[in-house]
Amino acid sequence: MELGFVGLGRMGMNMVRRLQRDKHRVVVYDRSPEVVKEAVQEQAVASTALKDMVAKLTPPRAVWVMVPAGEPTEGTIRELAGLLQADDVIIDGGNSYYKDDARRAEELKPKRLHYIDAGTSGGIWGLKIGYCLMIGGDEAIFKRLEPIFKTLAPENGYAYMGSAGAGHYVKMIHNGIEYGMMQAYAEGFELMSKSSFKLNLPRIADLWMHGSVVRSWLLELAASALHNDPKLEKIKGYVEDSGEGRWTVFDAIEKDVPAAVLTASLYTRFRSRQAESFADKMLAALRNAFGGHAVKKA
Ligand SMILES: NC(=O)c1ccc[n+]([C@@H]2O[C@H](COP(=O)([O-])OP(=O)(O)OC[C@H]3O[C@@H](n4cnc5c(N)ncnc54)[C@H](OP(=O)(O)O)[C@@H]3O)[C@@H](O)[C@H]2O)c1
Numbered sequence: 001m002e003l004g005f006v007g008l009g010r011m012g013m014n015m016v017r018r019l020q021r022d023k024h025r026v027v028v029y030d031r032s033p034e035v036v037k038e039a040v041q042e043q044a045v046a047s048t049a050l051k052d053m054v055a056k057l058t059p060p061r062a063v064w065v066m067v068p069a070g071e072p073t074e075g076t077i078r079e080l081a082g083l084l085q086a087d088d089v090i091i092d093g094g095n096s097y098y099k100d101d102a103r104r105a106e107e108l109k110p111k112r113l114h115y116i117d118a119g120t121s122g123g124i125w126g127l128k129i130g131y132c133l134m135i136g137g138d139e140a141i142f143k144r145l146e147p148i149f150k151t152l153a154p155e156n157g158y159a160y161m162g163s164a165g166a167g168h169y170v171k172m173i174h175n176g177i178e179y180g181m182m183q184a185y186a187e188g189f190e191l192m193s194k195s196s197f198k199l200n201l202p203r204i205a206d207l208w209m210h211g212s213v214v215r216s217w218l219l220e221l222a223a224s225a226l227h228n229d230p231k232l233e234k235i236k237g238y239v240e241d242s243g244e245g246r247w248t249v250f251d252a253i254e255k256d257v258p259a260a261v262l263t264a265s266l267y268t269r270f271r272s273r274q275a276e277s278f279a280d281k282m283l284a285a286l287r288n289a290f291g292g293h294a295v296k297k298a
Contacts, residue, residue, distance in 0.1 A: 001147045003027070004053045004063035005044075006076055007094075008035040011120065012066035014127035015093075015152060017042050022151040029053040050079050060087040062145055064118075069096045069243060077104060086112035089141055093118045097247055098169035101136060105164035114141045115164055118149075119171020130154030134174070136167030176248030176262045178218070179241075183265035185214075185222055193231070202226040239269040 001024050005016050008030040019026050020042045027045040029052070030036050040046045047053035054061065061084060065076050073094050080090055090113060092101065098117070105115040119134035120126075131152045135142050142149075142160045149158040161167045192199045205223030209215045225232070245266040252259035271277070287293040 001025075001145075002058060002062070003148055004029070004047075004057050004061060005066065006030070006050065006053070006063060006080075007066035008032075008039055009066065010124055011093075011126070013039060014124065015064075015066065015120075015131065016044050017127055018130070019148070019151055020044055024148065024151060027053050027056045050076070051083055054080070054083040059085055060089070061085075062089040062091060062148070064091045064093050064148075066093045066120075069094050074100070081108055081111060081113060084111075084113055087114070089114040089116060089145065091116040091118050091145070092168075093120045095119075095171065095175070095242060095244055096168050097243070098136075098165040098167075098172060101165035101168055102163075105137065114138055116141055116145065117165060117167040119161075119167045119169075119174065120152075121171065121174060126152075130157050133158035134161050134167045134170040135159065136161050136169070137164050172244045172247050172251070175244035176259070179245045179248075179265040179269075180261040181216065181218055183261070183268055185218060189222065189226075202230055237272055239272040241266060241269050245269070 003019065003024055003026050005012060005019075005026050005028045008016065008028060012030070013035065016026050016028055016039050025045065026039075027047055028036055028039045029047045029050055030039075033048075036046050045056055047056055053063070057063070063080055063084070065073055065080070067073055067076055073092060073096055077090055077092065084090070090104075090108065092104075092115070096117065101115070101117040108115050114137065116135060116137035119136075120131050121134075122129060122131035131154075133149050133153050135149065135158060139160055152158070161170050189201055189205075192201060192204065202223055205219055205226055208219055209223065229235070245262070249259065249263050249266055251257075252263065284295045288295045
């Protein structure tokens with residue numbers, strides 16, 4: 001098939017490589033010309049602007065957007081909407097908020113443009129393993145784009161989820177679960193790191209990959225990290241989040257669902273960024289005030 005591709009970052013570049021290896025014609029655009037040159041070495045067709053990219057595609061066109069969620073994605077889609085023609089498709093493969101998808105699909109309807117939200121999982125390993133794709137939008141358009149999904153995904157690794165937003169909704173929950181699973185491993189391994197048994201953590205991570213109930217790809221990654229740096233001395237315990245965990249918690253609040261583990265996992269990330277918290281000082285001050293318990297001076 002033929003595809004326009006915007007955003008050649010950690011995800012986009014490898015996705016283009018996978019598409020090229022399966023002989024799709026991919027016209028690429030990125031605001032950094034150097035990465036466009038890199039994609040051309042993989043046989044992609046270069047473009048110098050979105051307008052140029054659109055001109056190099058045959059109607060009905062399909063353009064995959066793989067840039068950060070929020071304004072970068074919003075602005076790219078806005079510009080594309082002004083350049084594309086009726087029956088063309090815009091695919092958002094980034095981690096957009098699912099409520100933005102429904103709005104965008106409606107906004108694009110008067111121009112008779114189609115919109116597909118493709119929740120994409122696989123990170124930097126996707127080139128080798130393939131990307132798990134959770135797809136929302138019009139089912140007929142999903143079917144039209146299936147050769148692209150088939151190339152990007154591993155076997156049985158893509159599926160239609162429902163109307164606009166369903167793909168990103170499922171991806172959001174996927175990432176919420178990911179936060180919880182990672183937190184559970186992190187706490188278990190911290191306990192073992194403090195055990196008087198002097199446990200070999202990389203060995204345990206490896207062992208658990210063989211027949212244990214908690215074996216998983218995240219555990220494989222944990223094993224690899226622990227083999228490289230058994231006490232994790234080379235990195236700081238500072239953990240960012242990129243939105244989906246927060247949106248999962250908003251969803252739990254909207255639905256009155258007690259998503260305790262997912263919420264605690266997000267808050268633990270916030271906590272990881274605080275060197276000295278106001279709340280901890282407040283606790284120390286209160287204990288001192290009511291019980292005379294000693295405080296440490298700053
Ligand atoms: N990394 C993951 O594991 C992962 C997994 C699933 C989904 N995602 C999602 O996939 C999308 C891309 O992620 P990534 O990890 O590939 O990000 P990335 O490595 O930061 O790459 C982002 C790309 O978007 C471009 N870009 C940034 N701001 C832009 C703007 N305002 N206008 C146009 N282009 C802009 C960047 O160009 P420059 O290089 O010039 O900055 C770069 O080519 C995001 O929505 C992310 O949440 C990521």
